[in-house]
Amino acid sequence: MLPMLRKQRQRRTSGPLLLLCLMALALPVSAEDNPLVGKLWSPEQQRFIDWPEFYAELPKGGWLLIGEQHDNPDHHHFQAELISALGEQQRLGAVALEMASRDKQPLFDQLFTANEPPTPQALDWQDGWPWSLYQAPVEAAFKWSQSVLAADISRETMSQVYRDKAPDGELEPAHADFMRDLLFESHCGQLPRSQLDPMRQVQLARDQSIARVLRNHTSTDRTGILLTGSIHARKDLGVPRWLDATPSLTLILQAVEENDQAHGDDPGSYEPESFGNLATVDLILFTPARENPDYCAQMNEKS
Template sequence: MRRRIMLLLALGLSFPALAEHPLSGKLWRLSEQRFVSEAELFAQLPTDGWLLLGEQHDNPHHHQLQRRWIASLADRGQLGAVALEMATTVQQPLLDQALMRGSTTTPDSLNWNAGWSWALYADVVRLSLDRAPAVIGTDLTREQQRSVYREGAPSDDMGELHANYMRRLLFESHCGQLPKDSLEGMRQVQLARDQQMAERLDQAQLKALSGVMLTGTIHARNDLGIPLWLEKPAVTVLLTSVQEGRQEPYDYLPESYPGAPVAADYLLFTDAIAERDYCAELQSSHRKTESSGS
């Protein structure tokens, strides 16, 4: 729950569904500041690298789009491995066993983490297992994350501006409810997860094909996440929920720290979902945890 709330709130990506928003369904290339077609993007994907799709985890429109893009790349003979933030490296043998058997795959057969709603992810995971040459688990296990929290990430050389921004982002995206002395440990976990996922992508890339990574927005960002550690070329697309009163692509450019790389290569605008009070949910989760521990 905490991880999901953090990634959702960091860019403010949960808003009421809007009918016929002028941006919905459009793809914006930041470098040229113009709209492009999906076919144009696909034609320019690195054939020895990755397409990173930064999602809002609980937005079904994002999962529908992921399925459509994965199917389109497969139809073009372009699809490489599909990598998942939602699966850890220890699940890899189970993912390998399920390859080409997606239609009969169950969450139990993958030892799927219940924290990632199978109802939301089942279709895209099953499609990937049936159409991709490999499906890759990329994340650290909970035990590994706890170890990193205590001992630190393998590398921490992004500079103080990046570090300060990440601490502030973690604090604000958890609704100001985190003890400030926990922020550095959480930042180290975020760094280690990004490094682990980047390493897995570098290892899993298939020659002459374009891999697809499904991950949260922050992990996908060029200025904050996986691309900072990735050796293979990558294109980042942030799936961005439209908001009432924000009619132009420029209204959605993510803020960052001074001197940071541009956060994404593309913004793909999608319908929003019904508004939820994530801060209230987080506070309720804290109360339940405290109550169960008393």
């Protein structure tokens, strides 16, 4: 049973004002931005949808999976605003975090029950997830949600899975092949292929763990939110494959480029490549361009 939402933190908003609040979550667009910025694209319907339609489609008794780029501040700002908007209207269930392992849940529960603002010290927050980026959405989660959930596997479990296998088994062979290629490419082609399958097992175990937390913490007539990386959020690859009958909607946050010759202003060109005929995401929200470091170049310099 989820803890009761703290009534002293709830505020009601009238209908017209609610609509303005919901639409205000669209990212601000400047004249220099790619025209896609702030728009929501549905790959299945091959069209843009507006914010009232987005809110109407949120799964009650299920989860909104937000696939982020971990180091993108715009993505974390959006997450905090969305959590607050749903919380103000008493539509928000739990908020689950990939960034915290399940062994930290007692610390999360203790802080939530004490009704105190979260700090990295109180949560034993992992250094690999910069608090400067995650502070706003985590604070919003503790303020507005029914509970805040640590969803990832622990380091000890990760080590065990790396030696053995994911506890809930495999998906289809095409999934395994796709994930091996994805892991190899994401490590700039420098990862020994002997490590690909153990790393894939860890990825599977993490998806399984997150899905188990989500399945066990649904709230009737409310929508929970998962904050996670885009691969974990994908319908064809990640957590949704292990949710069984639990309703879910995947929203990927995608930074665009101002003068991107490969994509331009074609929203369909940003849709992730899938394997087979599986759907990848439900919605893509385009966010402003960010100058990202060339991680592969940095790895080449060190090698």
